[in-house]
Amino acid sequence: MPLPDRFADLHCHPSFKAVLMKGRGLDPQRSAWHALKLGAEPGKTRDRVFMSQSCLSQLHAGRVNLVVAPVYGLERAFTRSNILQLVAALAEKIDHRFIQDIKHGKHAYVDLMRMDLNALNAFPTDPNNGGQHARVLSSIAEFDPDSSDVQVILALEGGHNFYGRQANGDDDVSLDTIHHNLDEFKQPGGPRALYLTPTHLARNVFGNHCYGVKMIRDQEFFPNGHGLTPMGRDLIARALDTSDGRRRILIDIKHMSLQMRIDFYRMRWDLPGGDRIPILCSHAGVTGISQGQVFRYVDGWYKPLFQEHINVRYIKPKGIDGCEFNPWSINLYDEDIYQIIASRGIIGLSLDERILGSGRVAMERMSPLEAFKPSRYQMTFLDDRETEDGEVDVERTVKQLCATLLHVVRIGTHAPNADPWDHVCLGSDYDGLINAVNPAPTAESMGELVRAMAAALPPMAQRAGIAIGDVEEKLHRFFFGNMLRFLRQHFN
Ligand SMILES: [Zn+2]
Numbered sequence: 001m002p003l004p005d006r007f008a009d010l011h012c013h014p015s016f017k018a019v020l021m022k023g024r025g026l027d028p029q030r031s032a033w034h035a036l037k038l039g040a041e042p043g044k045t046r047d048r049v050f051m052s053q054s055c056l057s058q059l060h061a062g063r064v065n066l067v068v069a070p071v072y073g074l075e076r077a078f079t080r081s082n083i084l085q086l087v088a089a090l091a092e093k094i095d096h097r098f099i100q101d102i103k104h105g106k107h108a109y110v111d112l113m114r115m116d117l118n119a120l121n122a123f124p125t126d127p128n129n130g131g132q133h134a135r136v137l138s139s140i141a142e143f144d145p146d147s148s149d150v151q152v153i154l155a156l157e158g159g160h161n162f163y164g165r166q167a168n169g170d171d172d173v174s175l176d177t178i179h180h181n182l183d184e185f186k187q188p189g190g191p192r193a194l195y196l197t198p199t200h201l202a203r204n205v206f207g208n209h210c211y212g213v214k215m216i217r218d219q220e221f222f223p224n225g226h227g228l229t230p231m232g233r234d235l236i237a238r239a240l241d242t243s244d245g246r247r248r249i250l251i252d253i254k255h256m257s258l259q260m261r262i263d264f265y266r267m268r269w270d271l272p273g274g275d276r277i278p279i280l281c282s283h284a285g286v287t288g289i290s291q292g293q294v295f296r297y298v299d300g301w302y303k304p305l306f307q308e309h310i311n312v313r314y315i316k317p318k319g320i321d322g323c324e325f326n327p328w329s330i331n332l333y334d335e336d337i338y339q340i341i342a343s344r345g346i347i348g349l350s351l352d353e354r355i356l357g358s359g360r361v362a363m364e365r366m367s368p369l370e371a372f373k374p375s376r377y378q379m380t381f382l383d384d385r386e387t388e389d390g391e392v393d394v395e396r397t398v399k400q401l402c403a404t405l406l407h408v409v410r411i412g413t414h415a416p417n418a419d420p421w422d423h424v425c426l427g428s429d430y431d432g433l434i435n436a437v438n439p440a441p442t443a444e445s446m447g448e449l450v451r452a453m454a455a456a457l458p459p460m461a462q463r464a465g466i467a468i469g470d471v472e473e474k475l476h477r478f479f480f481g482n483m484l485r486f487l488r489q490h491f492n
């Protein structure tokens, strides 16, 4: 069997950067088709993070014909730092006035989310290349496997997308407003979303999130809650509800804190038909360990003066072939992998180097109500110095991705009546402010990524004692087949 030559991605953001540009993605020269190139300093992580990775023309060039694109309103906390203005790749074209308006709360999150949606829909044909097309699907029956079009399914990242705006400028988080804004995606005839990620990177009313933004120090990014809130339960129940012809929106556990994930797993059993609702994690990495083992990997913790959060420093868990994982709680513990595969859900693997465990691991900031404090070990008092991500070696990053895939398969083997190779796919998180793995810095390089994985996987699987069989066939499932099958079951 030849290697896969077309691809599906469970999580990328083709229009996100276009929305920040002058014209909000509605200008033909700065649309979701337009690729922002690297700035003057291509070696800078910051520029690699901000160049386009999965704009529509890049997806088209990389033969990524089936993508799930979560729409999203940029959290205000991002605009309080100057990071967006400092990025060379963005500097000339970014709409500075718009960023200031977001910062000062002039736009409701629901309106920012709609701008993302509008930018995605604005140009079904590439304004600069009439031969390239993209379209949004409202059911998988509309998918044409023989077409070279970029075929997009919507999703929703962050429950904050449903916040309105009050007259005094505060967020409107009343249940009525949230229901109204969510229901737009639930009614036949409106836009349809495959999944909802209830939390994102900043504090929200639905539950505690995991720390994920290291490059900006803003309180809003530091978790301070505990598990799922009553509003979070309401949001999840309403998203999943199928009564009166309402369309189900599945729940993506990415960005939910560990306690919130546990609360959701319990809640799911109590919902009507809950055992048949699949659990997703759309752009995941793994910790490589069980929840019960985490204390062994906590090197120390401390509470910074005048701060609410707790800093946790880890030792990195080891994987296959000397690979190491990132033990931050944003990544999946073995129990999460088991829950997802036993639910016949799907795990999209992120291509973010940091999530895959490359380099040194920085401290995780955690809510004092959820922080891992090693009680059985002597507490270490740490200074406030940050650990920095180390140099990344190219071959190593492919191995990290393969080690993550093999770890999912190894843990998933324990799930009853499921072949773990069927429940894992690509969920790149391109254009989600990631530093992507080296063989595939953008969606155009899927061919290189698949070749690198085809070479790395068999010897790694053998050393790990995992029967891989036909590697090409496994890669077909990972890069296309699994996602298509999942969509045929849950998005018809
Ligand atoms: Zn995300």
Ligand SMILES: [Zn+2]
Binding pocket: 011, 013, 070, 157, 283, 429, 432
């Ligand atoms: Zn995302």
